[in-house]
Amino acid sequence: MxxxxxxxxxxxxxxxxxxxxxxxxxxxxxxxxxxxxxxxxxxxxxxxxxxxxxxxxxxxxxxGPGGSLPPLVLDEEQVVAIAVALQTTSAVLRGIEETSRRALQTVRQVMPRRLRLDADAFTVTALPNQWEFPAPAPEADLVRAVGTAVRQRVLLRLDYDGTDDDSTDDAGPTSRVLEPHHLVVWAARWYLVAYEATHQHWDVLRLDRITHPELTGVPFVERDLPEGGPGALVQRTPARGDRLAPWPCTGSAVLALPAELVAQFAPGGAVVRGLDEDRCELSMGAWSWIGLAGLFITFGSPMTDVQPSELRAAFTRAGEHLSGSATSGRTQ
Incomplete structure (x- = not known):
């Protein structure tokens, strides 16, 4: 004891x-x-x-209020969490690398020797995956500005670039005023969950597409979030500003599935575009054409308008492989 x-x-x-x-x-x-x-x-x-x-x-x-704590009171699990978190911030946030390094050094210096050994056992190097997560991590100053508006519950004025990389629309960023409710990090991407009072709808914005955030100082009333909360809203929103990752092989197909459903399960670096209530266009990438065909097959949906021809050929090869596998068993 x-x-x-x-x-x-x-x-x-x-x-x-x-x-x-x-x-x-x-x-x-x-x-x-x-x-x-x-x-x-x-x-x-x-x-x-x-x-x-x-x-x-x-x-x-x-x-209670007025209670104070010693300079550092941590158990082994908390030490591991702090050590890993401070070493991996660069994968999801830019401009904070040196600050994180100094913070870890400061925390380590005041740890008892036993806990310091636990922290040192979790020395890691975090590298963002250029294929899965093509967008650069957002700047710390941007997260700080938007996060402050979320915390203070004041309207946020910003410029937002919602166009796709391959879009012919050169309109560029648009100025918007939103109610910022939550910041969500999912699949190493930062999103802002906001309410647009003008059009009376919830919106999901990629944080790395936001520029010139400005706190207006005008408060807004708290609203009930859609079913499932902010995380679920991000996952089921197809038009959340994602861009196709630069895989060696990229293709698209129209699936006979709702866009909200496909958006929840599409891999990182994929783009979902709703066509109607029951169909959507899914664009994805992979290391090989046969591998890309396999990703599309996992959705188990009829597909049309498969592009490009290399992907169509890969589906033919995949069908031959699957047919051969299904008939290769022997009856006893």
Missing amino acids: ATTSARALSLLSMLSSGSTVAGEEIARRLGVSQRTVRRDVETLRELGYAIEPVKGAGGGYRL
Whole structure:
């Protein structure tokens, strides 16, 4: 069983998030009785920590206002999370590499030796995948500006380039004023979930296509999000600003499936364009034509308007391979 001081540090670590932790959960994680938990709570209160009891359903303990923590209270799992997170930020965010390196160095210096060894065991180098994630990671200043508007709940004025790379429309970025509700990171891409009051609809914008973000200072009223929350909205939105990744082999086909369904399961670097309620055009890439044909086959849908000819030929070869596999078994 851990000593009283070690248990106290572990208890502070559990409460450091500010959320309520049930007494039964604390006892289970510390391997002690709830009576011992109450005694440790009283010990921390005597040391000046404002730990409050929360009664009723979902009750327990939480660190109240005015409560302070030691410079660093971490367990092994938290050390691993911090070490990995600070070393992989460059894969999803630009302009913060040096800051992340210095932050990790600072955190490491105040860790006990045992935890420092755990952190050092997770030394990694993060490289963005140029095929799956063709768009560059957004600048930290851009994320900071948009994130501030989300946090302050004020209207955001911005310029947005929503045209496709192969589009003949040279209109360029358009100026928009939106209600910024959430930032979502999915498949190493950053998205802004916003509400456009003028047209009264929810929108999903690729953060790397936003320029000149400006906080207006005008507040907006909180709205109920669509079913599933912001993450689900991003996943099922075909027109979310994605661009086709520069794979060696790229092609497209019209699928007899709704665009919202295909958008959820299309691989990274794919583009989905809705045609009507029951059909969409899917563009994808792969290392080889036969591999690309296999990706399309996984959707299990009839396909038309398959482009280019190399992809059509790959479907023929794939059919021959599959037919041969189906007839190669022997009956006993």
